[in-house]
Amino acid sequence: MATLRSSALRILRTAAAAAAPTRSTTQFLTRLAGAAKTRTKTTSTMAADAIKPWPTKMVESHGDYREEEWLEELDHTTNTTYQNQSTLPKLPVPSIEDTLKRFLPTALPLAESKDEEEALKHAVARFPAQAQKLQERLLEKASDPSNENSSWLQHWWNTMGYLQVRDSVVINVSYYFHFADDKTVNVNSNSNTTSTMQIRRGASILYAAGQYRNMVASGALPPETLGRKKTPLCMTAYKYMFHACRIPHLEQDSYRIYDPSVYKHAVVACKGRFYKIPLIDETTGNVLSVLTLESHLQNIMELAGGHETSGPGFGYLTGDNRDVWATARTALLEIPGMEEALEVLQSGCVMLNLDTVSEFDSGKSPVSRAQCGKQFLYGSGSASNRWFDKSVQLVVCPNGKAGLLGEHSMMDGMPVVGLANHIVNTSYQQAVEESEEATGALETYGGVSDIFRDIPLTSRVEEMIETSKGNFKVWTRDRHELDVQSFRGYGSDFMKKAGCSPDAYTQMAMQVATSRLFGKQAGTYEATQTRVFRHGRTETTRTVSPESSAFVKSLLEPSDGLTANDKVDLLRGACQAHSKYIGGAAKGLGVDRHFFGMSLLVEDGEAVPDLYSDPVFVRSKRWRVSTSNLTHPKLENWGYGEVVPDGVGLSYSVHKNHLVFGITALKERGEWPEKLSQYLEDALVEMQLLVEDAANDEGAMPKRSKL
Known part of the structure; x- marks a missing residue:
């Protein structure tokens, strides 16, 4: 046995x-294309109370979709996303x-x-x-x-196929999308520097992701259907798209999803440091304007650039063997203030990764599809700017090349195609116009903060990071x-x-x-x-x-x-x-x-x-x-x-x-x-x-x- x-x-x-993404992509994209043609500005604004609070701020799943099934039954103002769930066959x-x-x-x-x-x-x-x-x-x-009301397979599949596997999630589990270039990032720009392109592309992508987050969190996203008969598809995995993070444990990991009515920030990684950035207006529930997000990203680049060295390298831990990472995380939690800092990172809507030239193999921004693929899938051998447990990471290079890195454990690629479709069909210019009309002048809601600032690391943790750094480079750059x-x-x-x-x-x-x-x-x-x-x-x-x-x-x-x-x-x-x-x-x-x-x-x-x-x-x-x-x-x-x-x-x-x-x-x-x-x-x-x-x-x- x-x-x-x-x-x-x-x-x-x-x-x-x-x-990963599957055979029904064509039918799915046909539906998305139709939606894109009739795209309205309703995604820019929403009622402040459209996202109802959960009874608890966080749900921890151990690989069984039934553990969080009750989230599909919350009283959303426009609850259409999960309306077909009860009709789906076994x-x-x-x-x-x-x-x-x-x-x-x-x-x-x-x-x-x-x-x-x-x-x-x-x-x-x-x-x-x-x-x-x-x-x-x-x-x-x-x-x-x-x-x-479930599948005989799903718990076995989620645990034995993913959460119990001890190998690194990098390459073994993760997948990447390489977005087409956005030609509008240089329109009406007084500066065509790479930093301007990166900030503009990052801000517009973050804005579009925030819009999609609002639709999913409020239940306003129309449920997927398949083919001419519009056969309903299961939407359970959408709960793992935003405010979601895999958590390492010995033998079997878990997944945490956080209440979007409470957590309204995103996380930005820059030069190996992680920053909390406001994404959703606390009063209106709208996504902050693109110009506001640009201002925050510019601030982050200046803050990160002020350090002589890159961040501590936590990303390497997340890319190591799962038991190694679980042991290191236990050591991290012994440091005062670290548990609260980790929760900020884990609960963020998405992570935006502003990569720098020094992290690339060639010392230059990636240009070819192969170069971009290496950068998006495994950071070209550098994990300082990644947190591989995050469900969705959005990567932007200095030259404006951009993509998505997905963690696969509880959500396959097809739901993420919907998010990617919304992002690539929201150009920088369109995002600026939409968000200005919805929010008016530049907002000043909150600011950015260095998540791990003033939290000293122990020598044991530093040694663990160095070991994981070596393991990561061997697994990615040397072997793949x-x-x-x-x-x-x-x-x-x-x-x-x-x-x-x-x-x-x-x-x-x-x-x-x-x-x-x-x-x-x-x-x-x-x-x-x-x-x-x-x-x-x-x-x-x-x-x-x-x-x-x-x-x-x-x-x-x-x-x-x-x-x-x-x-x-x-x-x-x-x-x-x-x-x-x-x-x-x-x-x-x-x-x-x-x-x-x-x-x-x-x-x-x-x-x-x-x-x-x-x-x-x-x-x-x-x-x-x-x-x-x-x-x-x-x-x-x-x-x-x-x-x-x-x-x-x-x-x-x-x-x-x-x-x-x-x-x-x-x-x-x-x-x-x-x-x-x-x-x-x-x-x-x-x-x-x-x-x-x-x-x-x-x-x-x-x-x-x-x-």
Whole structure:
């Protein structure tokens, strides 16, 4: 049992780390785009009492969404955000037979011999009888009255997949968004210095985040829906977007969310120091004007610049092993005044990180997508200006490049896409005009304060920080590489003309590219959200299938007997199979969560089903290729880390006329990101030529794109 449980946890960890923004991004962004076109100034103002106080100033969650479910029922003035929660269905438990039927085709292509194929089939045949008791226990758990309005999976997933994992959250859990540039930061500026650009961009981003915070906190944010039928989605995770922070403990972390009617500040990090800044007007409930926020940020830069050295380096502690950080935090709490200071930081709406040139690898502001990706994901090896436990951090570089860093434990990426969408669609110029009309002249509400000022550190804490600093640099700068492939040959328009789903077509290109990299197909994960269910998060879409295997072989093991038409037929068949699997996974009918749930219910002394130790089964659940799709016109790129040491993280965006891939891997693997970038381009070009050759034969060739 111990071995099975350990194996299950490793599998869950890789799956959880891979779960970022998901397949329904396109439908979600279509809704957001419509909202943006009719965007009004209602987000600039709100009733002062729209956000009702909680019975307690803080709620601490231990990975169970039911612990804070009552927050959805508060008497908001315009409570629409959670209005669909009670109508959402429960996550189903598939039948064993259906799960095995879906599983076997995804695993057989990964068998490395006929003997492995036969052994897998025999293990599958024995599984129904061997796992019957486990299935009964899982059904019993799902029907337990305590899960009446919840998911049988969510507590296991949140704790074992995230809060109990002891590795650093950096790269393993966190993900980043790279925002498009804001051209208006230099409009009507008397100074085009980098500091002016950084302050203006930071102020407008903070203003937009404050607006979105008000909508979420008041319950005024419309609930998400999916597709033409507008199927409601679970909104539980939105409670973890603002005023939220992960808290380290030995063995298992917790998450704290703070009452937005009490806490109305943000936190700004600059040169390794952390400052409290007023964000919400205490009287009106409105976000402070952009000009006021600019004034505060200018003040912070002057205060931080007055120090000869950077701050104490707390950020390095937050980026270390979770037990190491928990031990260090206990030591911090022994220092007088530290507990109150930590609460100020933890309760802030969001954290704005004003990075400085000295923190970059090159000594210059990042320019390329890859440079920005490294800066946003792991500070290019510097953590002095980060607090990796904060749910949302907004990073702004001196040249105005900006992005978001998300902590993934209790909230997947899709809800954060809504926040990012609001930020990138609120330009500096627009934010200034809106906020001036809403608030009038420059306000002087409060000021900024250095959160940890006059709190001396003990020598023990200083030693801990130095140790964590060394660990962080080794884990990030020394061991990790990140590259970005921006393919300009074609995009989703061409893929649709080829008769393929753009997402599935891109997945097949990635199968070809990664098979070239590894010399064979490997277990591939695409995150698919299951938020049509209450407290649903994600399920695995398995890209490997007999159809995808046949297509990959047609390109990598060419046969004289296959024409371009034959290969395009294989491509379309692979895309159809992939789309069908996604449809089932989104309905809670994948295989990986089901296998995981049953594995946890093996009792001491019981025999473990043979399938769990089958080498092909294990190989099929080892995600050497972790993929996720997020496409937004104003996101330059996004990404996350690989989830196994000999794997790659592969985020992607499929635009009408181009594609962008974010690629991560360990440096010790030998320039994998650079190689995979080239293989992706090769695969996409090769597939384009196939489609065009086949269309020529049919007399209807799509228009060739310029490469």
